[in-house]
Amino acid sequence: MAVPVRVRFAPSPTGKVHAGNIHTAIFDYLLARHTGGTFILRIEDTDVERKEAGAVEHMMEALKWLGLDWDEGPGVGGPYAPYFQSQRLPLYKEAAEKLVAQGNAYYCYCSSERLEAMRKEQEARKQPSGYDRLCRNLTAEERTAKQAQGIKTVIRFKVPLEGQTRFHDLIYGDVVFDHKNIDDFVMLKSDGYPTYHLANVVDDTAMKITHVIRGEEWISSTPRHLLMYQAFGYTPPQYIHMPMIVGANRAKLSKRRGAISILEYRDMGYLPEALFNFLVLIGWSLDDKTEIMTRQQMIENFSLERMGRTAAAFNQEKLDWMNGVYIRNLTVADLTNSVLPFLEKYLPPEVKRPLDVNYIRQIVPLLRERINTLKDAAAYADFFFVDKLEYEATMLIGKKMTAETALTVLKGSEEKLSSLKSFNRDLLEDTLRHLADDLGLKAGQLFNVLRVATTARDAAPPLFETMEVLGKERCLERIKVAISKLSNN
RNA sequence: GCCCCCAUCGUCUAGUGGCCUAGGACAGCGGCCUUUCAAGCCGUAAACAUGGAUUCGAAUUCCGUUGGGGGCACCA
Numbered sequence: 042m043a044v045p046v047r048v049r050f051a052p053s054p055t056g057k058v059h060a061g062n063i064h065t066a067i068f069d070y071l072l073a074r075h076t077g078g079t080f081i082l083r084i085e086d087t088d089v090e091r092k093e094a095g096a097v098e099h100m101m102e103a104l105k106w107l108g109l110d111w112d113e114g115p116g117v118g119g120p121y122a123p124y125f126q127s128q129r130l131p132l133y134k135e136a137a138e139k140l141v142a143q144g145n146a147y148y149c150y151c152s153s154e155r156l157e158a159m160r161k162e163q164e165a166r167k168q169p170s171g172y173d174r175l176c177r178n179l180t181a182e183e184r185t186a187k188q189a190q191g192i193k194t195v196i197r198f199k200v201p202l203e204g205q206t207r208f209h210d211l212i213y214g215d216v217v218f219d220h221k222n223i224d225d226f227v228m229l230k231s232d233g234y235p236t237y238h239l240a241n242v243v244d245d246t247a248m249k250i251t252h253v254i255r256g257e258e259w260i261s262s263t264p265r266h267l268l269m270y271q272a273f274g275y276t277p278p279q280y281i282h283m284p285m286i287v288g289a290n291r292a293k294l295s296k297r298r299g300a301i302s303i304l305e306y307r308d309m310g311y312l313p314e315a316l317f318n319f320l321v322l323i324g325w326s327l328d329d330k331t332e333i334m335t336r337q338q339m340i341e342n343f344s345l346e347r348m349g350r351t352a353a354a355f356n357q358e359k360l361d362w363m364n365g366v367y368i369r370n371l372t373v374a375d376l377t378n379s380v381l382p383f384l385e386k387y388l389p390p391e392v393k394r395p396l397d398v399n400y401i402r403q404i405v406p407l408l409r410e411r412i413n414t415l416k417d418a419a420a421y422a423d424f425f426f427v428d429k430l431e432y433e434a435t436m437l438i439g440k441k442m443t444a445e446t447a448l449t450v451l452k453g454s455e456e457k458l459s460s461l462k463s464f465n466r467d468l469l470e471d472t473l474r475h476l477a478d479d480l481g482l483k484a485g486q487l488f489n490v491l492r493v494a495t496t497a498r499d500a501a502p503p504l505f506e507t508m509e510v511l512g513k514e515r516c517l518e519r520i521k522v523a524i525s526k527l528s529n530n
Numbered sequence: 531g532c533c534c535c536c537a538u539c540g541u542c543u544a545g546u547g548g549c550c551u552a553g554g555a556c557a558g559c560g561g562c563c564u565u566u567c568a569a570g571c572c573g574u575a576a577a578c579a580u581g582g583a584u585u586c587g588a589a590u591u592c593c594g595u596u597g598g599g600g601g602c603a604c605c606a
Contacts, residue, residue: 053606088605153604160603169532170602195604213535222533222602230604237606261534261601284536291598322542322555329544330554349543352599356541359556369569410569470565477565488565500567 046078047251050104050111051241053085054096057302058103060355061256061286061294064320068283068348069254070109071321075343081248082114085241086127087234103303107313108336113248121248126240133235136243136273137196137228145272146228148194149176150187171224172197193231198238198269200225206264211252211281212348218264226265238262242269245278254281257352258293281345284324285352294355310383310415311360315367319360323353333366365413376409377402380418384426387419392426400425403510407502425510430497430519434526439489439499444527446482450490451524453480455517464513466505473505494523 050066052058073080082104086092101115113119123129140146149172156172163170177199179187187194200223207217228239235243245253260282270277286294294300306316314336321339322332325348334342368376377398384396404425412418424430437447453476461468477487488504495508495516508516 051606055606085606091605149604156603164531167531171532193604197604216534218533224602227604232604234604236604241606256600257535258600259606282535285600287599289541293600319542324542326543326554328554332542332555351536351543353543354541356556359542362556365569411567473565483565485565492566498567502567504565 044076044251046072046076047081047249048073048078048254049081049083049245049248049250050109051083051085051244051255052100053088053091053237054100055088055091055093056096056296057304058100059294059296059300059302060320061300062100063103063107063109063303064286064323065254065256065283066104066109067107067317067320068281068325071340071343072252072254072281072345073112074340078251079112080109081119081121081250082111082124083244083248084115084125084127085237086125087237087240089232089234099302099304106304106307107317126235126244129240129244130233130235132247133229133239133243134233137235137239140198140228140269140272141196143272144199146196146198147177147179147225148184149197149225149227150179150192150194151175152192169222172226174225177225195227195231196229197225198228198265198272200265200268206267208263208267208277208280210260210263211279211345212284212350213257213260213282216260216263218261220264223264223268228269238265238269242266242273242275246270246273246275250278252279252281254283257282257285283348284350286323287352287354289354291352291354308416310417311364312367312371312379312415315364316360318367319363323355324349333363361413368412368415369409371409373402373405373409376405380405380408380415383415384419384422387416388423388426391428392423396426400510407506407510411502424496424498424501425507430522432493432497434523434529436493436497436499437490437523437527439486442486442490446480446486447490448524448527449480450476450482450487451494451520451527454487454491455520455524458513458520459517461513464509464516466503466509469505469508490523491520495519 048069050069052062070080072078082101084097086097097115104111111117113121114124137146141148159173160170176197201220203220205217205219207215209215226238227236229235244250263280263282267277288294288298288300290298292298303316307313317336318332318334318339321334325343327334327338327342327347371379381396381398381401384401385394388396404422408418408422412421437451438444439447454473457472457476458464458469461472473487473491474484477484480487489499491508492501492504493499495504495511501507511519
């Protein structure tokens, strides 16, 4: 087993957590569990403007739903608390000021208007964009004058004008950036909050993070972080940038381009184990064929060497299939529990609530092989619950059938079935096959009529099992309704 | 515009110089099973972006091209 690792999942509470976010959380979790290390949750709530109420709770709920239990962080505490950056402000201020004192950073008095104008001009002239370093070399007098005016300030990092920073990413390998392409970025904002860059370096150091796992979009900021580590005299962590999950258009997942929140997958009836398994397979593989794995297998076999580098699209059709596999592997008792809330929610309103769990337990085996999501169950099995079936009489008349023969089938069935003392699948099959013989019909022809009569659809679970669950009384009643439907035509 | 990353079937991927006439999975198509629908099983179609170089030999190494993506905020 590898050296125990300390990793953190550090979301910013600016919206609902989507597959991309959770994808990195999963790999944090896997690496931590694989090495017997520590998985930390840290909330990066340093953007006062974009902060959203309830986002932290939403995120924690999503993590819990997927079984991504964290060892340190909100709710569980830990030796490096607090785990909300908004509660650690003095640390960042102190750190930033330290770099100013050391000569690695400086106060900047530029207004946002000036910066915006500067950027516009750079863009117009097709110049590389970035801060022009106006305040980098202010004299002591100039600084005093600005301060006297009470101008709001930020602290910027003084990026070396020459040289380069290189690092070895555990997935992407060696990456090099020239300092001349990096501008003097803001570390501390004028509202006293740190930027991501500063807060990350300070907290990852304070929390003894050994491996930083984050999306590939962060690669180009990594040199800034490394430069800060150097200025502070801290040892940087290992970097593991992960390939991104992209949308159907191959672009980065974003809320406004329809990224689905993780909890929506729960509400659509996906099982957490299935979604977890599916997400793990994006960017990682166990071998050339294994796809369905237990959590334990994934943890035991996890290895960074088997991670890919290419952005991947989220293929919901495959998720559907995988979810179906997981559903079929569930016991009747477990699937009953899982599907119950979905039936409660999506069955037609006229169906009496609460539902009878014992009845559902009888239905579940008939459903299990036929649904891919828990939500599918309600639409698929509604005929087990409603009193009145809605369908056109013509549905009763199958191919190569006439209304007359359908009617004969129904009447014959009514007669035979009403005299049955027990209503179980074997007896039903036996009885109805004989009836078909007697009527000179193929068994399938007869079954099709009864299927429609009892379920109002031509694709349904096996007929006799269905009829057994529905019970004698309801079946006969439905057959009578079918007879009258045909007679009225 | 500048910087960085990536590039195998439609999609997720295996592949780390010869085992590749490129393997698996989803979706597609065909068939078997079968009372319908599923599930299951069998089969089929489908890819190494491109040009060079290295090598006895390249999907695998190197360079260029093309394409895609990401970054360039007092957002993360």
